[in-house]
Amino acid sequence: MSAQDARDAPEIASDLPAPRPKEPVPPEPLANVPLLARAGDALAFEWTKLRSVRSNHLTLLFAAVATLGSTAIVAQAATAGPAPRPGGPISGLAGSFLGYAEYGILPLSVLGVLVFTSEYATGLIRTTFVAVPARRLVLAAKAAVAGAAALIIGEGLAFACFLLAQGILAGRPGGGLSLGGSGVLRAVLAAGLFMPACVLVGVGFGAVVKSTAGAIAATVGVIYLLAALCLALPHPWNTRLGRFTLPFAAYQLVTTHPSPSLLPAGWSLLALVAWPAVILAAGGLLLTRSDL
Amino acid sequence: MRSLGPPPGRIPLEAIVVIGAVVVAFVGFCLVDIVRAKQVRYLPKAVWALITCLSMPWGGIVYLAMGRVWGAPAAPLDAQVKVVRLGADADAEAGVGVSGFAGTAGPAGPAGPAAGLAGTVGPAGPGAPAGTAAPAGAAGPGGLSLSGRVGPVALEVDGLTKRFGRVTAVDDLSFVVQPGRVTGFLGPNGAGKTTTMRVILGLDAPTAGTALVGGRHYARIARPLREVGSLLDANAVHGGRTAWFHLLAIARSNGLRKRRVSEVLELTGLDAVAGQRVKGFSLGMKQRLGIAVALLADPPVLVLDEPANGLDPEGMRWIRLLLRAMAAQGRTVLVSSHLMGEMAMIADHLIIIGRGRLLADLPTGEFIDSYARQDVLVRSPRASELAGLLVASGGSVSPQEDGGLAVTGLTAPAIGDLAAGQGIAVHELAPRHGSLEAAYLDLTGASTEFRAVSPAAGESKVAAR
Numbered sequence: 001m002s003a004q005d006a007r008d009a010p011e012i013a014s015d016l017p018a019p020r021p022k023e024p025v026p027p028e029p030l031a032n033v034p035l036l037a038r039a040g041d042a043l044a045f046e047w048t049k050l051r052s053v054r055s056n057h058l059t060l061l062f063a064a065v066a067t068l069g070s071t072a073i074v075a076q077a078a079t080a081g082p083a084p085r086p087g088g089p090i091s092g093l094a095g096s097f098l099g100y101a102e103y104g105i106l107p108l109s110v111l112g113v114l115v116f117t118s119e120y121a122t123g124l125i126r127t128t129f130v131a132v133p134a135r136r137l138v139l140a141a142k143a144a145v146a147g148a149a150a151l152i153i154g155e156g157l158a159f160a161c162f163l164l165a166q167g168i169l170a171g172r173p174g175g176g177l178s179l180g181g182s183g184v185l186r187a188v189l190a191a192g193l194f195m196p197a198c199v200l201v202g203v204g205f206g207a208v209v210k211s212t213a214g215a216i217a218a219t220v221g222v223i224y225l226l227a228a229l230c231l232a233l234p235h236p237w238n239t240r241l242g243r244f245t246l247p248f249a250a251y252q253l254v255t256t257h258p259s260p261s262l263l264p265a266g267w268s269l270l271a272l273v274a275w276p277a278v279i280l281a282a283g284g285l286l287l288t289r290s291d292l
Numbered sequence: 293m294r295s296l297g298p299p300p301g302r303i304p305l306e307a308i309v310v311i312g313a314v315v316v317a318f319v320g321f322c323l324v325d326i327v328r329a330k331q332v333r334y335l336p337k338a339v340w341a342l343i344t345c346l347s348m349p350w351g352g353i354v355y356l357a358m359g360r361v362w363g364a365p366a367a368p369l370d371a372q373v374k375v376v377r378l379g380a381d382a383d384a385e386a387g388v389g390v391s392g393f394a395g396t397a398g399p400a401g402p403a404g405p406a407a408g409l410a411g412t413v414g415p416a417g418p419g420a421p422a423g424t425a426a427p428a429g430a431a432g433p434g435g436l437s438l439s440g441r442v443g444p445v446a447l448e449v450d451g452l453t454k455r456f457g458r459v460t461a462v463d464d465l466s467f468v469v470q471p472g473r474v475t476g477f478l479g480p481n482g483a484g485k486t487t488t489m490r491v492i493l494g495l496d497a498p499t500a501g502t503a504l505v506g507g508r509h510y511a512r513i514a515r516p517l518r519e520v521g522s523l524l525d526a527n528a529v530h531g532g533r534t535a536w537f538h539l540l541a542i543a544r545s546n547g548l549r550k551r552r553v554s555e556v557l558e559l560t561g562l563d564a565v566a567g568q569r570v571k572g573f574s575l576g577m578k579q580r581l582g583i584a585v586a587l588l589a590d591p592p593v594l595v596l597d598e599p600a601n602g603l604d605p606e607g608m609r610w611i612r613l614l615l616r617a618m619a620a621q622g623r624t625v626l627v628s629s630h631l632m633g634e635m636a637m638i639a640d641h642l643i644i645i646g647r648g649r650l651l652a653d654l655p656t657g658e659f660i661d662s663y664a665r666q667d668v669l670v671r672s673p674r675a676s677e678l679a680g681l682l683v684a685s686g687g688s689v690s691p692q693e694d695g696g697l698a699v700t701g702l703t704a705p706a707i708g709d710l711a712a713g714q715g716i717a718v719h720e721l722a723p724r725h726g727s728l729e730a731a732y733l734d735l736t737g738a739s740t741e742f743r744a745v746s747p748a749a750g751e752s753k754v755a756a757r
Binding site: 124129134 | 545
C-alpha cells in the first residue's frame with residue numbers, strides 16, 4: 001500500500017519549493033580543469049574553513065595577548081637585573097623573543113595540528129577528500145593557508161615583541177636597539193619565520209598521526225623537547241646534535257652574536273625549512289595510501 | 293648584515309653518523325614498503341613519528357628521492373575506462389517504453405540540450421505509468437534543473453572486493469545504477485553498503501575490481517561535486533562552523549558561486565538556521581545539511597548513505613519526494629538504508645546485499661510481488677471440507693496451527709462465494725499482506741546465498757499436498 005502511495009509522482013514536483021530561475025553551474029570539461037584552477041579552489045576551501053571557526057580567532061587573540069604580556073614582563077625583569085652580556089646565552093635582541101617563542105608559538109602550533117586532526121575527529125576529512133580527491137593538493141593547500149597565516153601573524157608578533165621589549169629596555173646598556181642596527185632587521189624577520197616553521201610542523205604531524213593528542217605530543221616534542229633532550233647530552237654532543245633542532249636554529253638566526261658551536265645562519269635557515277618540509281612530505285605519503 | 297653562512301668546508305662527523313643511520317633506516321624501510329606493497333599503514337603510527345623525527349632532514353630527502361622512483365603506482369585507469377553514456381540500448385535494458393520517452397520529452401523540451409537527456413532516460417521506473425515523469429520533468433528548467441551539458445551518468449560497480457585485513461567487507465560485488473530512477477541500496481548493518489559507497493567516492497582503495505562514475509574513477513574527476521553529490525555521514529561536520537560557512541567552504545572547493553549556498557539552504561529548509569553553528573543542530577537538521585551539501589553543485593549523480601536516518605515523518609516525506617523528483621529529472625540516485633519499509637517507499641529499483649555479496653538486483657515492484665506473501669485467512673467449522681473445495685478451485689491451502697486456513701491463489705470474495713455456494717459457514721475471512729520486512733530478513737538472513745526460493749517453496753509444498 002505504502003509502496004503504491006509513494007509512486008504517485010505527479011504531486012512530487014508541486015511539493016518541492018517553487019523552482020526559482022537560476023544560472024546553471026557553468027558547464028566545463030570535468031577532466032580538463034587546469035591544476036592552477038584546482039589549486040585555487042583548494043586554497044579557497046581551506047581558507048574559508050580556517051576563518052570560519054570562532055575558536056581559531058579566540059586562540060589567536062589569546063596568543064597575541066599572552067605573547068605581548070610575557071614579553072613586557074621579561075623586559076621589565078631585565079631592566080632590574082644586570083645588563084645582558086653581548087654574546088652571552090641570551091643577548092638583548094634574542095631576549096625580546098622569549099615570550100614570543102613560548103606563548104606565541106605554542107598555541108598557534110596547536111592550531112596547526114588541528115587543521116588536520118579536527119577534521120579527522122569529526123569525520124569532515126571525508127567530506128574534504130570527496131570534494132577534492134587529490135589528497136596531496138589538500139595537504140598543500142592546508143599547508144599554504146596555515147603557513148601564510150602563520151607567517152603574517154609571526155612577523156607581526158615578532159615586530160611587536162621587538163618594539164615593545166626594546167622600548168622598555170631603552171636607555172639601558174645593550175637595550176634600546178633600533179631596527180636600523182646591524183643585523184637587527186634580519187633577526188626580527190627571522191623570528192617571524194620561526195612561526196610558520198612550527199605551525200607547519202604541527203600541520204604535518206596532524207596529517208601523519210591523525211589524532212589530536214598524539215599529533216600535539218609529537219609537535220611539542222619536536223619544537224621544544226627535542227632541544228631540551230639534546231642539551232642534556234654530554235659535551236660536545238649537546239650542541240653537535242642540538243644545533244639541528246628548531247629552537248637552536250631559530251636562536252642562531254635571531255641573535256646578533258651567533259654561537260660558533262651552533263650552525264651558521266644559512267644552515268640554520270635550512271634546518272628551519274627542512275623540519276616542516278620533511279614532516280609534511282611524510283604526511284603526504286601517508287595520506288595518499290590510507291583509507292578513510 | 294651577515295650574509296648566509298658558507299657551507300662548512302668539511303662535513304662534520306656527527307652529520308655523517310646521522311646521515312648514515314638514517315639512510316640505512318630508510319633503505320630498510322623502503323625495502324619493507326616495496327615488499328609489502330602499500331601496506332605502510334599497518335606499521336604502528338608511533339614508529340612512523342619516530343622515523344620522521346629521526347629522519348630530519350637528510351633521510352627525508354633521501355626518501356623523497358626514492359619516492360619519486362618508487363612512488364605509489366598509478367592505476368592504469370585509462371585502460372579500464374568504459375564509456376557509460378546511456379543510449380537506446382540501455383533504455384531497452386531498463387525496460388523503459390517508447391510512451392515514456394514521448395511523455396518526458398515534451399515538457400523538458402524548452403530546456404534545450406536537457407531535452408534529449410530527459411527523453412532518453414524516460415520515466416522513473418519500469419512499473420511507473422507513462423505520464424508519471426511528465427510533471428516532474430516540467431520542473432527541470434527550474435531550481436533543480438540538471439545542467440544541460442552533462443548527460444545521464446551511470447554508476448558502475450564491477451567485481452568490487454574490499455578487504456580490511458582478514459575481514460572481507462565487500463566480496464566481488466557487481467551492479468549498475470541506472471539514471472532516471474531511485475535505486476535503493478539495501479542490506480543489514482555491516483553488509484558493506486557504506487564501504488561500497490566509500491570506494492565509489494574514492495575514499496577507500498578497492499582490493500580488487502572497479503567503481504566507475506560515468507566511466508571514470510571518482511578520484512580522477514576534477515571538481516567532482518559537479519558530477520556526484522554525496523552524503524556519507526551527517527555528523528561529519530565541524531560543530532564550531534555555521535551551516536552557511538560549512539556550505540560556502542565546500543562550494544569554494546569546487547569553484548561554485550556563493551549564490552548556490554543560499555539556494556540549497558532554501559531547498560533544504562535550513563535558511564532560517566543558516567547562521568547558527570552546527571553544534572546545536574539535531575540529527576534531522578544535520579541530515580538536511582548533508583543533503584544540502586550533496587545538492588550544492590546540482591550534480592547528475594547522487595549517492596546518499598542512510599539519508600532518512602534521524603528524519604521525522606515530515607522529513608521522510610520530504611526526502612522521498614525530493615529523491616523521486618531528482619530521479620524523474622534523469623539523475624542517477626543511489627540511496628542506502630537498512631530498513632526495508634523505508635526503501636519500499638523511496639526506491640524504484642533495489643540492490644540488496646548481505647555480507648558484501650549481491651543478493652538481489654531487481655525492481656521494487658518485482659521484489660514485493662515475489663517476496664511479500666499475500667494470502668487470505670479463512671476460518672470455518674467445516675474447514676477440511678472447505679479446504680478440499682478451495683484446492684479443487686485452484687487455490688493453495690495451508691492449514692494453520694489454530695485451525696484456520698491460509699489460502700493463496702484465490703481472492704477473499706472468491707472464497708466467500710465458493711463457500712456460500714456449498715452452504716459452508718465462514719466465521720472469518722481476512723486478506724493478509726505479508727510483511728516486506730519479513731521477506732527482506734528472509735533474503736538477507738544468516739545464509740550468504742541467494743535464498744530466492746524459500747518463501748515460494750513453502751507454498752508449493754502445501755499446494756502439492
